[in-house]
Amino acid sequence: MTAVAEQVAVDLARQREVVAALGAFLPRSSILFDHEDVKPYECDGLTAYRQVPMVVALPETEEQVCRILRTCHARKVPVVARGAGTGLSGGALPLGDGVLLSLARFTRIVAIDEQARTARVQPGVRNLAISDAVAPLGLYYAPDPSSQLACSIGGNVAENSGGVHCLKYGLTGHNILKLRIATIEGEIVEIGSEALDAAGYDLLALLTGSEGLLAVILEVTVRLLAKPEYAQVVMAAFDDIEKAGQAVANVIAAGIIPSGFEMMDQAATRAVEDFARAGYRTDVAAVLLCETDGTREEVGEEIRRVQDLIEASGAVQTEVSRDEAQRLRFWAGRKAAFPAAGAISPDYYCMDGTIPRRRVGEVLRKITQLEKKYGLRCANVFHAGDGNLHPLILYDANQPGELARTEAFGAEILELCLEVGGTITGEHGVGVEKINSMCVQFRPAELETFHRIKHAFDQEGLLNPGKAVPTLARCAEFGRMHVHRGQEKFPDLPRF
Amino acid sequence: MDDVVDNLSRLIREAAKQRRPLCIRGGGTKDFYGGAIHGYKLNTGDYRGIVAYEPTELVITARAGTPLLEVEAALREHGQMLAFEPPHFGSGTTFGGCVAAGLSGPRRPYAGAVRDFVLGVRILDGKGDDLKFGGQVMKNVAGYDVSRLMAGALGTLGVLLEVSLKVLPLPAFESTLLLKRKVADAILLMNQWAARPLPITATAYRDGTLAVRLSGARVAVDAAMKRVGGDAAAPAEAERFWAGLRDQTDPFFTGVAPLWRLSVKSTTAPLDLSGAQLIEWGGALRWLKSGADAKTIRDAAARAGGHATLFRGGDSSQGVFHPLPPALMTLHRNLKQAFDPSGILNPGRLYPEL
Numbered sequence: 090m091t092a093v094a095e096q097v098a099v100d101l102a103r104q105r106e107v108v109a110a111l112g113a114f115l116p117r118s119s120i121l122f123d124h125e126d127v128k129p130y131e132c133d134g135l136t137a138y139r140q141v142p143m144v145v146a147l148p149e150t151e152e153q154v155c156r157i158l159r160t161c162h163a164r165k166v167p168v169v170a171r172g173a174g175t176g177l178s179g180g181a182l183p184l185g186d187g188v189l190l191s192l193a194r195f196t197r198i199v200a201i202d203e204q205a206r207t208a209r210v211q212p213g214v215r216n217l218a219i220s221d222a223v224a225p226l227g228l229y230y231a232p233d234p235s236s237q238l239a240c241s242i243g244g245n246v247a248e249n250s251g252g253v254h255c256l257k258y259g260l261t262g263h264n265i266l267k268l269r270i271a272t273i274e275g276e277i278v279e280i281g282s283e284a285l286d287a288a289g290y291d292l293l294a295l296l297t298g299s300e301g302l303l304a305v306i307l308e309v310t311v312r313l314l315a316k317p318e319y320a321q322v323v324m325a326a327f328d329d330i331e332k333a334g335q336a337v338a339n340v341i342a343a344g345i346i347p348s349g350f351e352m353m354d355q356a357a358t359r360a361v362e363d364f365a366r367a368g369y370r371t372d373v374a375a376v377l378l379c380e381t382d383g384t385r386e387e388v389g390e391e392i393r394r395v396q397d398l399i400e401a402s403g404a405v406q407t408e409v410s411r412d413e414a415q416r417l418r419f420w421a422g423r424k425a426a427f428p429a430a431g432a433i434s435p436d437y438y439c440m441d442g443t444i445p446r447r448r449v450g451e452v453l454r455k456i457t458q459l460e461k462k463y464g465l466r467c468a469n470v471f472h473a474g475d476g477n478l479h480p481l482i483l484y485d486a487n488q489p490g491e492l493a494r495t496e497a498f499g500a501e502i503l504e505l506c507l508e509v510g511g512t513i514t515g516e517h518g519v520g521v522e523k524i525n526s527m528c529v530q531f532r533p534a535e536l537e538t539f540h541r542i543k544h545a546f547d548q549e550g551l552l553n554p555g556k557a558v559p560t561l562a563r564c565a566e567f568g569r570m571h572v573h574r575g576q577e578k579f580p581d582l583p584r585f
Numbered sequence: 586m587d588d589v590v591d592n593l594s595r596l597i598r599e600a601a602k603q604r605r606p607l608c609i610r611g612g613g614t615k616d617f618y619g620g621a622i623h624g625y626k627l628n629t630g631d632y633r634g635i636v637a638y639e640p641t642e643l644v645i646t647a648r649a650g651t652p653l654l655e656v657e658a659a660l661r662e663h664g665q666m667l668a669f670e671p672p673h674f675g676s677g678t679t680f681g682g683c684v685a686a687g688l689s690g691p692r693r694p695y696a697g698a699v700r701d702f703v704l705g706v707r708i709l710d711g712k713g714d715d716l717k718f719g720g721q722v723m724k725n726v727a728g729y730d731v732s733r734l735m736a737g738a739l740g741t742l743g744v745l746l747e748v749s750l751k752v753l754p755l756p757a758f759e760s761t762l763l764l765k766r767k768v769a770d771a772i773l774l775m776n777q778w779a780a781r782p783l784p785i786t787a788t789a790y791r792d793g794t795l796a797v798r799l800s801g802a803r804v805a806v807d808a809a810m811k812r813v814g815g816d817a818a819a820p821a822e823a824e825r826f827w828a829g830l831r832d833q834t835d836p837f838f839t840g841v842a843p844l845w846r847l848s849v850k851s852t853t854a855p856l857d858l859s860g861a862q863l864i865e866w867g868g869a870l871r872w873l874k875s876g877a878d879a880k881t882i883r884d885a886a887a888r889a890g891g892h893a894t895l896f897r898g899g900d901s902s903q904g905v906f907h908p909l910p911p912a913l914m915t916l917h918r919n920l921k922q923a924f925d926p927s928g929i930l931n932p933g934r935l936y937p938e939l
Contacts, residue, residue, distance in 0.1 A: 202852070203780070204773075204776050204777075204780075204852045205776065205850055205851055205852045206776075206779060206780055226780070227780065227781070228780060248726065249726045249730070251724055255723065255724060256723060259697070259701065260724065262701075262730070262733070263697060263701050272912070272916075276912050277912075278910075278912045278913055278916065279910075279913075280913075282848070282890055282891050282892060283849075283850040283889075283890030283891060284848040284849050284850055284851075284869055284889075284890055284891030284892065285693065285694060285698065285848060285851075285866060285869045285870070286687075286698065286737075286848050287848075287891075287892060288892040288894070288906050288907035288908075288909060289906070289909050289913065289917055289935070289936070290734060290737070290738055290742070290917055290920060291687070291700050291733055291734055291736060291737055291738070292734075292913075292916065294700055294730045294733030294734055294736075295729055295730055295731075295733075295734050295920075297730065298726045298729070298730055299729055299730075303729075315779070315780050315781050315782045315783075316782065317782050318782045337641075338641035339641075341640075341641050341643060342640055342641045342663075344664050344665075344754030344755070344757065345754070346753065346754065383782065383784070383801070383805060384782060384783075384784070384805050384808055384809070386802070386804040386805050386807075386808045387784070387801060387802050387804065387805035389804070390802050390804050390805075391802060443720075443722040443723070443724045443725055444722065445639070445642050445644075445721065445722060446641065446642055447639065447641060447642065472724070474723075475722070475723035475724050476642075476722050476723055476724065477723075477724045510720070510721060510722075511720065511722050512720050512722055512724075512725040512726075512727050513727050514725070514726050514727050515722070515724035515725060515726065516724050516726060517726070518726055519726075519727060519728075523727075527727060527728065530727055530728075531727075531728060532716075532717075534714045534715075534716055535716050535717065535718065535728070538710065538714075538716060538718075538731065538923070538924070539728055539729055541922075541923035541924075542729050542731070542920065542923055544919075544923065545916065545919035545920045545922065545923045546916065546919070557728075558728065558729075
C-alpha cells in the first residue's frame with residue numbers, strides 16, 4: 090500500500106435519494122446515514138484505511154437484500170458487503186458514494202443435518218458458533234482462522250479463510266458444499282449442491298475467495314467433520330532457522346501430514362513468552378510446534394516418529410505434550426502471537442505471503458536484512474505446514490513516516506515471496522491492501538481475465554469496486570513509480 | 586517445448602479468427618464422455634513431461650500431455666500419490682485430461698476431489714493468450730480461483746498447458762473389509778462411520794456386500810477393523826476391486842445399458858429406479874445401468890439434492906449433463922464469453938450453449 094487515501098466526502102443529495110429509495114421497503118432501523126451512526130463502519134480489521142460509507146443498510150431477510158441490490162443496481166450505487174468486519178486486507182472498506190450492506194443480522198443456523206454431516210447457516214453466523222453448535226454431535230467445522238471467535242462464515246467464504254489446520258483439512262473452499270448467492274441484479278442463484286459435486290462449472294471455487302466482487306452470499310452449507318479422537322503436539326527448539334525448516338521437510342518426506350505445523354522466530358517467541366507464558370525457549374532461533382491428530386493408536390505412533398524426525402533434524406530440545414492441558418498451553422503461545430506483537434509495539438502490520446516451505450530459511454534471512462534497511466523490527470510466525478508466512482512488522486503510527494516505511498517494507502516482503510515462487514496472499518485476501526502487489530504477481534492479460542470474470546457477474550462493476558483486482562491503468566501508474574530491478578513491469582503499456 | 590505452446594497458441598488464434606471449433610484432445614481416452622465431439626483436433630499430447638516435483642513440498646507440476654501413469658509412477662517412487670484417485674479409461678490417459686474431466690475415484694469423499702488438489706494452472710484461453718493462475722503453494726488467495734474453475738470444465742474455458750497439484754503420502758497400510766448388509770442399512774452405516782474418527786478411504790455397495798477400505802498407520806487400521814467388523818478381503822483382490830471401480834473395468838460397468846452417474850446427498854435412501862445400481866462415496870455416488878428415461882432419472886437425482894449425468898452410452902438427445910436453471914446458465918454463458926469469446930474451445934462438450 091502507499092499513502093492512505095483521503096476520505097471521500099458524502100454527497101448529501103445523493104444520500105437523501107438513496108435513503109428514500111431504501112426507505113420504501115426497509116424499516117428505519119435498517120438504514121443508517123447519520124455520521125455518528127455510520128462511523129463505526131468506516132474500517133474493517135485493516136484500520137489504516139478508513140472511509141465513512143454514504144449509507145449503511147442492515148437487512149434482515151433475503152428479500153430485503155435482493156431489493157437493496159436491485160435498488161442500487163438501478164441507481165448505479167456501488168455496494169460493499171460486510172460480515173463481522175474482521176478482515177485484514179480492507180475488503181470491507183466502505184465507499185463514500187456507496188451502500189455498505191451489512192449481513193450482521195443474518196445470524197441463524199438454519200439447519201444441522203447430523204447424518205449427512207452438514208450445516209446450513211446464514212452468512213453472519215460466527216465461525217466458532219458452528220463448531221460450538223455441533224460439538225455435542227462429535228462434529229466440527231474445520232477451518233479455524235485466528236479470528237474464529239468473531240469472524241463470520243460469509244466473510245470466510247468471501248476471503249477463502251484458512252487457519253492453522255489447512256495442510257490436513259483445507260481452507261474454506263474445501264469445506265463448503267453449497268452457496269445461496271444474490272447477484273447485483275438481485276436475483277438468487279444456488280451454487281454447488283448437497284451432493285459432493287454439481288453440474289456445470291465449479292462456480293463454488295470461483296466464488297470462494299472472490300472478496301465480494303461477484304455476488305452477495307446469503308447462505309452457506311458447510312461440511313462438518315468428525316472431531317478427532319485425540320491429538321498431541323511436539324514442541325521443538327532450534328538454534329538455527331534453516332534446521333527448523335529442514336525438520337519440517339523431513340517430517341513431510343516421511344509421509345506424515347501433521348494437523349498443525351507452526352514455526353516462530355526468536356522475536357516472535359520472546360514476544361509471546363512475555364505475553365502468554367506458553368513455556369517456549371526464548372534463547373533459541375526458532376520454536377516449532379507439530380501436532381498430529383486421529384485415533385489414539387495412530388497419534389501415539391505418529392507423535393513418536395515426529396519427535397524422532399525432529400530430533401534427527403538437529404533440534405536442541407523437544408517436548409511432547411503429556412496431556413490436553415499442556416497441549417493447549419503449547420498452542421496458547423502461538424495463538425497469542427498477534428496480541429503479543431500488539432503488546433510490545435504501539436502498532437503492528439501483519440503480512441500474509443506464502444512461500445515454498447524449503448525457502449523459509451532464506452526468506453527469513455532476507456527479512457532480517459530488510460529490518461535493517463527500513464529501521465523496523467519484524468517478528469515472524471509461519472504456518473510451516475502450508476508455507477504461509479505472517480511477518481509482523483512492528484511500528485508506531487504516531488511517528489511521522491513510520492507507517493509509510495512499514496508499508497514499503499511489507500511490499501518488499503511480498504515481492505520476496507513472489508521471487509521464491511510464492512504468492513502475495515495466502516489467506517487474508519488482497520482487498521485494498523495488496524492491490525499494487527497484484528500488479529507484480531500477475532501480467533496484464535491475466536488481470537484482464539479477472540476483469541472479464543467480474544464482468545460476467547457484475548457488468549456495471551458495482552460490487553465492491555476497486556478491491557482485489559487492480560485496473561491496468563493503476564498498474565501502469567504503480568509500475569512507473571516502482572521500477573523493479575531496473576526493469577519496468579509493463580513496458581508495453583501506455584502510460585497515463 | 587516453447588514451440589509446442591507457440592504452435593497451439595497460433596492454431597487457437599487462427600481458429601478464433603475463423604470461428605472454427607477446436608476439439609482439445611490429450612490421450613482421447615474420454616472421447617465417450619460429454620457432448621458430441623466436433624471440430625479440428627487440437628492435440629495436447631505432445632506437450633508432456635513433469636516440470637517440477639519436490640516431494641517435501643507435496644506439489645507436482647506437469648504438462649497437460651504427460652501420461653497420468655508417468656505422473657503416478659514418479660509420485661510412487663517417493664511414496665506419494667494423487668489422493669483423489671483419478672480414473673484411467675485406458676493407458677493413454679493424460680494429466681491434463683484428468684483435470685479437465687474433473688473425475689475422481691473411490692477416495693474422493695474422504696480425501697477430496699481433483700478440484701480440491703488443484704493449486705495452479707497455465708492455460709491458453711480462447712484468444713490464444715498464455716495465462717497463469719494460482720501457483721505451487723498450498724495457500725493462495727490472490728485473484729479469483731481460476732485454477733479450480735478449470736477442473737471439470739472439459740476444456741471449454743481454456744486449453745490446459747500445465748497444472749500444479751497437491752499430492753499426499755501413500756498410506757503405510759491398507760485393508761478392505763467386506764460386510765453383508767441390506768442396501769438401506771449399508772447407506773446408514775456409511776454415513777454413521779463418516780461421523781466418527783475412522784481412517785476410512787473408500788466405500789462401495791453392490792448386491793448385498795458393503796466394501797470398506799481403511800488406510801493409515803498399521804495400528805490405526807487394525808483398531809478400526811475391530812470397530813467396523815466384517816471379513817478382511819485378500820489384499821490383491823481388494824486392490825483389483827477398487828481399481829475396477831475407479832477405472833470402470835469392474836463387471837458392473839460392462840453391458841450395453843446406458844450408464845448414469847447420480848451424484849446425490851449421501852444419506853439418500855435407495856433410489857427407486859429400474860436397473861442395476863452400485864453405490865460409492867459413502868452413499869453420495871450412485872451408478873445406475875438403466876434404460877429409464879432421462880427425465881425420470883434426473884428428477885430422482887434432483888429430489889436427492891444432486892444431479893445426474895449420462896456417463897456412457899444411451900440417448901444423449903436430452904443432454905449429457907444435468908440441465909442448469911436459467912440464472913445459473915446465464916452465468917455459465919457469461920463466463921464462457923469471458924474466456925472464449927469466439928466460442929471455439931470444445932463447443933457443446935459440456936452444454937450445447939457453451
